[in-house]
Amino acid sequence: MKFIKGHMESIDGVATYPMISLLIFFLFFSLLFWWVFTASKSHIKEMGELPLDNDNQ
Structure with missing residues (x-):
């Protein structure tokens, strides 16, 4: 963790x-x-009823 903190401070x-x-x-x-x-x-x-629509199969 110390490596990450030191690395981030250098940016x-x-x-x-x-x-x-x-x-x-x-x-x-x-x-x-x-x-x-x-x-x-x-x-x-329409979007809410889309999963219940069986006409597409």
């Missing part, structure tokens, strides 16, 4: 990587949240 700008990861995480789930609330109810119903 310039290593503190920016967690911030970038947090930003990507926040953007992804914000877009997903937006999509869930703006998706049409008919599309959600």
Whole structure:
């Protein structure tokens, strides 16, 4: 563990990587949240019934 800590401290700008990861995480789930609330109810119903549809076989 000491090797990893020493190695990470030697990288310039290593503190920016967690911030970038947090930003990507926040953007992804914000877009997903937006999509869930703006998706049409008919599309959600159609996708929900898809596993029960036996006409495709």
